[in-house]
Amino acid sequence: MTRSATGAGVDLRIGPALVVPVTSAPFLGWVEVTGGEIVHVGPEPTAGPATQTYDAAGRIVIPAFVNTHCHTSQQLGRGLADDVDLLTWLHKRIWPYEVALDERDSEISALACAVEQIRNGCTLVADPGGRHVDGMARGLATAGIRALLGRSTMDDGEGRPPADRESTAVALARQDELASRWHGAADGRLRFSYTLRTLFNVSDELITATVERARTLGTVAQMHVAEIPEENAYARATRGTSTVRHLDRLGALGPDLLAVHAVWVDDEEIGLLAERGCPVSHNAASNLKILGTPRIADMVDAGVVVGLGTDGAPSNNRMSVIDEMWLASIVQKGLRRDPTALPAAAVLRMATIDGARALGLGHLVGSLEPGKRADLVVIDPRTPNFATAADPVSALVTALKSENVESVLCDGEFLLRHRVLTRVDEAEVLAEAAARAAAVRERAGLVF
Ligand SMILES: [Zn+2]
Numbered sequence: 215m216t217r218s219a220t221g222a223g224v225d226l227r228i229g230p231a232l233v234v235p236v237t238s239a240p241f242l243g244w245v246e247v248t249g250g251e252i253v254h255v256g257p258e259p260t261a262g263p264a265t266q267t268y269d270a271a272g273r274i275v276i277p278a279f280v281n282t283h284c285h286t287s288q289q290l291g292r293g294l295a296d297d298v299d300l301l302t303w304l305h306k307r308i309w310p311y312e313v314a315l316d317e318r319d320s321e322i323s324a325l326a327c328a329v330e331q332i333r334n335g336c337t338l339v340a341d342p343g344g345r346h347v348d349g350m351a352r353g354l355a356t357a358g359i360r361a362l363l364g365r366s367t368m369d370d371g372e373g374r375p376p377a378d379r380e381s382t383a384v385a386l387a388r389q390d391e392l393a394s395r396w397h398g399a400a401d402g403r404l405r406f407s408y409t410l411r412t413l414f415n416v417s418d419e420l421i422t423a424t425v426e427r428a429r430t431l432g433t434v435a436q437m438h439v440a441e442i443p444e445e446n447a448y449a450r451a452t453r454g455t456s457t458v459r460h461l462d463r464l465g466a467l468g469p470d471l472l473a474v475h476a477v478w479v480d481d482e483e484i485g486l487l488a489e490r491g492c493p494v495s496h497n498a499a500s501n502l503k504i505l506g507t508p509r510i511a512d513m514v515d516a517g518v519v520v521g522l523g524t525d526g527a528p529s530n531n532r533m534s535v536i537d538e539m540w541l542a543s544i545v546q547k548g549l550r551r552d553p554t555a556l557p558a559a560a561v562l563r564m565a566t567i568d569g570a571r572a573l574g575l576g577h578l579v580g581s582l583e584p585g586k587r588a589d590l591v592v593i594d595p596r597t598p599n600f601a602t603a604a605d606p607v608s609a610l611v612t613a614l615k616s617e618n619v620e621s622v623l624c625d626g627e628f629l630l631r632h633r634v635l636t637r638v639d640e641a642e643v644l645a646e647a648a649a650r651a652a653a654v655r656e657r658a659g660l661v662f
Contacts, residue, residue: 223262224248225626228592231270232606235582236277236566240607245275247588250626255582268621274593274606277581278337278622279535280569282495283474283523286354286361287312287320287344289327290651292527294660300442300504307660308528312345312366314658319650320346324353326647327533329640331359334534334616335591337624340495340523340573342436342474343367343409347392355400358629358637360589362573363396364409364436365389367424371415382420386427393431403625410437413449413457418464425466434493434574439473441505446478458483467492472572474523477501477508484509484516493519493572496564498541499532500525511546511555521569539565539611558611588626593618
């Protein structure tokens with residue numbers, strides 16, 4: 215499994231480790247990287263010299279995790295909305311918080327969020343949209359991770375903050391302008407993604423135009439879909455059918471639209487998602503906290519591409535795909551009362567290659583294969599929670615914790631090396647994030 219057999223040498227050689235490519239069987243061996251690309255994956259290293267060698271004896275090398283739903287601008291709002299219902303959460307807590315954020319807050323929020331993602335082995339996030347995209351983009355570019363960036367977009371409906379009210383044409387034009395600025399920025403790590411908040415707040419004209427633009431740009435559009443039963447009731451009242459059926463009728467349901475949450479869908483709608491190739495972002499923790507539990511194992515069985523997501527700090531509190539893997543697995547087993555539902559291998563795929571496919575980036579990242587970008591994680595299993603595991607691959611889902619994440623590469627660059635962040639002073643970032651979080655709470659009148 216070598217891309218070039220020239221023997222000319224490689225930039226980085228990692229091994230000997232248990233290599234888990236995800237798309238093929240695990241084996242003991244090596245991963246080699248040149249120019250940010252995986253050039254060799256195999257039981258023996260290539261013959262040429264390596265500029266750098268990473269001694270990974272006793273370690274596990276896996277593709278970096280993909281977080282398909284990550285509100286990076288909500289990182290300063292952690293704990294702002296515990297134990298409240300969805301509409302209180304949104305109207306009384308999140309919207310005031312978002313209106314109070316300035317551009318520098320958004321930058322530090324995104325940076326602090328990215329630091330948490332890196333510590334949890336994740337190098338690609340899909341952000342469903344904030345207000346200060348320039349700030350978010352700068353924070354993410356500083357951190358060095360990949361991201362689909364979006365601008366929170368609403369052109370219709372009741373209850374929106376005055377600052378968020380804009381026409382369909384303005385909502386689209388502002389996104390076009392951001393796309394021209396950020397799509398492909400930071401050496402291609404940043405991509406723009408058109409977004410739709412929820413059916414409550416978007417017109418049909420905006421839905422259709424958004425998906426068209428995403429197709430043209432070659433990224434997915436992101437939309438919160440079928441979050442609560444009331445949303446389907448609203449869809450029936452205003453559009454004559456449920457959210458998923460209505461999106462299909464508009465021609466919006468397909469590989470270019472990431473359906474986030476998809477909690478309240480019936481058998482026919484699961485069939486539609488599968489048939490149209492419309493991917494789903496599953497957010498096990500925030501769903502359980504606020505929305506309900508979707509039939510994810512049934513969706514996977516039906517052939518829907520499902521990725522995992524953390525959602526935002528106020529709706530989950532734990533921003534870790536590692537935690538989401540464990541929760542997704544155990545909740546589906548309980549929901550079906552079937553311990554064979556959603557086995558570890560399927561969940562690991564959701565957290566890696568299927569997440570990448572859900573974001574339209576399965577050709578680029580999500581597995582360890584020659585030709586893909588070198589986004590990978592070195593796992594140190596020598597901790598009390600992991601060391602005795604019978605099956606280390608299964609344990610990646612059932613036992614893994616953030617403390618097992620030893621090193622993280624994105625695009626061939628170490629963002630975490632032997633548990634130290636390489637690009638930023640972590641203590642400084644977290645101190646500024648905490649101070650800004652307190653100031654935002656004060657400005658938004660969210661002091662409890
Ligand atoms: Zn969301």
